Amino acid sequence: MSRLILLNQALRLHDNPLLWYGSDPGKPVDNLRQVAVVCLDKAAFFAKQYGIARASLLRLQQHLQLIADTKQALARLNIGLITLFGEPLAEISKLARRLNASEIIAATPTGYRKQQIIEALSRQYRVATLDINSLLGSELLAPSLETLPDSFSAFRKQREPLLQVASAVAEYKPQPEQHWLTPGESDKLTENFSQLAAFSQQVDQPGSNxxxxxxxxxxxxxxxxxxxxxxxxxxxxxxxxxxxxxxxxxxxxxxxxxxxxxxxxxxxxxxxxxxxxxxxxxxxxxxxxxxxxxxxxxxxWFSRQAIKGPLDFSTPVLSGRQKQQFNNWCAGVTGVPFIDANMLLLNKTGLMSNRGRQNVASFLIHDLGIDWRLGAAYFEQRLLDYDVASNWGNWAYIAGSGNSSERQFNVIKQALSYDKNGDFVRAMLPELTAQGSLVHQPSPDITIPDHWQSWLAKLTNKPA
Missing domain, CATH: 1.25.40.80 (Serine Threonine Protein Phosphatase 5, Tetratricopeptide repeat)
Incomplete structure (x- = not known):
């Protein structure tokens, strides 16, 4: 009999209660073989949404490198890591049957797709989830979903005065009462993961393991x-x-x-x-x-109006002009230097500052009038720090479909406030030769929103 320890979203040795599961010197040994498993969801990395690829090559490579590094770290403890690739419910179920698993242990999911997978597994096996990636985890009184405020301010006022985050558990060391599948044994069960060998490449990015x-x-x-x-x-x-x-x-x-x-x-x-x-x-x-x-x-959260309107999961519809505008936004060639510089940084590195994210999102939604879900989908593809809740929640927030009224930024004002001398823009767009803040001048073919006019006048010291 086996116990599968599903390490998706938990590829670490520090503060990982999943690895400690079943280790309790005060209780009788349960004799279940511990099996460490990670399953790369094929759809999450290779499918498309709204015609947009779900993940860039760089994001895929980062995740493959993280899995490989974790496998090596576990191997040093003589613990094998079974790596699966495909549809998670099917792959995990097949492995569970093969190893005669009676129990599956996993991190408490956040995103809807992962929730559905865990619920489906729970109908076939005994499943326990531990909320190891939240501040308000299972060891604390978690928020009741029925009374959970939809306003961050209300949530903060409700939780912050009493917030006592549990201490992290010790870095994992193998325990005598736990019996793990070894690296050699695990390697025999990872045949389908070899399909990804062509995509593997060392990724030198901050925090990639x-x-x-x-x-x-x-x-x-x-x-x-x-x-x-x-x-x-x-x-x-x-x-x-x-x-x-x-x-x-x-x-x-x-x-x-x-x-x-x-x-x-x-x-x-x-x-x-x-x-x-x-x-x-x-x-x-x-x-x-x-x-x-x-x-x-x-x-x-994936509906057109997110949590503020009737559910509408229809595909975003764009006019011919909007399709071109969206493609230009993705490529960082809108003709608005502050927007383009941030998008080029995203495309090159997979990262973007918080200030940049708010501005490019506001520009797409409020200045171009494009469905916010397309922007969220493109960010999902590109961001190395992609997190389903933070990404889609923040995009809905800017659009006014989430936890606030809409948030519209004046891109020119923001550029003058946070890149006053144009150093960032020139670093990303070296072909622009205008001096100082003049580098923020949009290209002549751009339709200028009315709310930019007074701030554009400041670039040339002309009256608005």
Whole structure:
């Protein structure tokens, strides 16, 4: 008899209760063979939505590298990792039957598709889920979905005064009462994963595996103490330490949010607590809010009006002009330098600053009038820190279909506020030779929205 430990969204040794499952010296040994498993969802990486590929090659390669690194880390502990590829319900069920599994242990899902997979598995097997990637996990009184506020402010006021995040569990070490499938045994059960060999490539990206994620956290918080200026630097557009860059490892599950939170608290106690240390916790609470919102509303988040209107899952419809505008937006050739610079950064690196994301989203939705779901789908393809709740929740937020009224940004005002001398734009668009803030001048063929006019006048010192 076997117990499958499904490590999707939990590819780490630190703070991973899934690995400790079944290890309790105070209880009799259950004699179940522990089997570590990860299944790469074929549809999540190779299918399309609205005609847009679900994942870029870079995002696929990052995930394959993360799996390979985790497999090596487990092998050093003489633990094998079975790697599956395909439709998760079918692949996991087939493996469970082959290994005579009586139980499946997994991280509590957030996204609707993963929720559906776990529910389907629960109808066939005994399934236990542990909420190991949330601040408000199973060890705390989790929010009741029925009374969960739909406003972040209300959620924060409800939860923040009482928020006590559980300590991270120790880094996993094999326990005598646990019997794991070995690397040699596991390798015999991974034949379908070999289909992905052609896509494998070493990806040198911040936080692409557990070791790099923990090193980044240590450097950002302790060595550089960059956390002390987070609130003032977080609106910068590019660079190494302007932001934490914890989002990618948190999204892939190779960094524990509880461990991250506890490190911030430790820094506040040992070094200093200021607006910046609070603000990083504030952003982690935003992440938490969206996770619970997705558990509350499920598939509604993919509807045209998300959680604010009748369910409408029809494919977005664009005019011929809008199709071209959308393609130009994706490629970073809209003719609006501030937008193009941010999109080019996304396409090149798989990352974009929070300030950039808000502006390119607002431009697509409010200035071009294009369905927000297309932007969310393109971000899903490109972002190395793609997280279903944070991505789709934030896009719906800007569109006014989520947890707020619509948020429209004046792109020219934003450019002058956050790239005053045009350094970021020139770094991404070296062909632009205009001096200073004049580099933000849109190309002549752009239709200028009325709300840009007064700010464009500031570029040339002309009256509006």
């Amino acid at each position: 557990e070791q790099l994620a923990l090193e980044r956290l240590d450097n950002y918080i302790w060595r550089q103490q960059a956390i002390s200026h987070y609130k003032s630097s977080r609106n910068e557009l590019n660079g190494n330490y302007y932001a934490s860059k914890f989002s990618a490892p948190l999204a892939t599950g190779c960094l524990s949010v509880r461990f991250c939170w506890q490190q911030i608290l430790k820094y506040e106690q040992q070094v200093e607590a200021n607006d910046s240390t609070y603000w990083l916790k504030f952003e982690l609470l935003w992440r938490e809010f969206f996770r619970w919102q997705f558990r509350k509303y499920g598939n509604a």
